[in-house]
Amino acid sequence: MEIKKQKYVIGVDIGGTHIRIGAVTHENNLFYYFKKKVVDVINVHEPIESLIRFLEEYIQEHMGIKQVMAIGMGFPSVISKDKKSIHSTPNLECLSNTNIVDDLQHYFKIPIFIEKDVNYLLQYELSKRTISEEDIVLGFYIGTGFGNSIYLNQNFLRGKNGAAGELGHIPVMGDESSCQCGNSGCIEVHASGKALVSLYQQYFSDVPFEQIFVKYSEDKRIRDFIRTLSIPIATEINIFDPNIVILGGGVLGMVDFPKKQLEESIFHYTRKPWPANGLTIEYAEDTDAAGILGAARSIYGRLYLNKGNLVC
Ligand SMILES: [Zn+2]
Secondary structure, three states, X not given: OOOOOOOXXXXXXXXXXXXXXEEEOOOOOEEEEEEEEHHHOOOOOXXXXXXXXXXXXXXXXXXXXXXXXXXXXEEOOEEOOOOOEEEEOOOOHHHOOXXXXXXXXXXXXXXXXXXXXXXXXXXXXXXXXXXXXXXXXEEEEEOOOEEEEEEEOOEEOOOOOOOOOOHHHOEOOOOOOEOXXXXXXXXXXXXXXXXXXXXXXXXXXXXXXXXXXXXXXXXXXXXXXXXXXXXXXXXXXXXXXXXXXXXEOOOOOOOOOOHHHHHHHHHHHOOOXXXXXXXXXXXXXXXXXXXXXXXXXXXXXXXXXXXXXXXX
């Protein structure tokens, strides 16, 4: 008797620093997870080819292409509205302006999906909650950069070009610091993991980076950093009056990150009485696999949209 082999959706979460990969079953079980440094996977001189090699080796080693239903990849990028191309990736410049979907689909002959990484992260959080049709959920992810995902009308807000929610690039009055996006004065220059690393290198390098909040969370420069994080968050809360705010990302997952100060500062800058009153702030689950599981949940939902029949 032939044993029916397990089918998977492969999720890939490409952040500014790490690339995470895993194979997820329809029952949401994760297999063959691991992470690597992006620089050890993506060759800047041939980014698509090196990504294909990485995926090919992963698939060959663990399950074979026949067991893979689709691949979903989240990028820290502006994704074109047709979801085929990466328009702009300030933290991963070599992938900017590439039509990654056609190239990978041509090679692997299976459906390929790409998405803004934080949309997959928020998808994972949504899948754990009961969300009603009218709910607005905002996700803020402070990692290498400042990621933002906006969920309303039962979908992610994309905008005319796919560039909605570029909250890290709102301008700061009177600031001319240059940002990797090409503009100057973007708040991400001051409100991101990169900004924290810069502070660390200038003032706090007597402790390991991971311990910066343990020793220095009361230092004025760190308190100012936390306050700066709250400004774009409160700005967007004032625009959308959301049902739930979800905060996450590597910086917030660091030891002794001052969550209470951040929440108080968000409340301070949010308009009274509403949307400040009863504002619901929750934290994203601190798991490396959220982007992978969110990608799989999103893709299984699309593959089985048609009353349980596979559509792709
Ligand atoms: Zn910018």
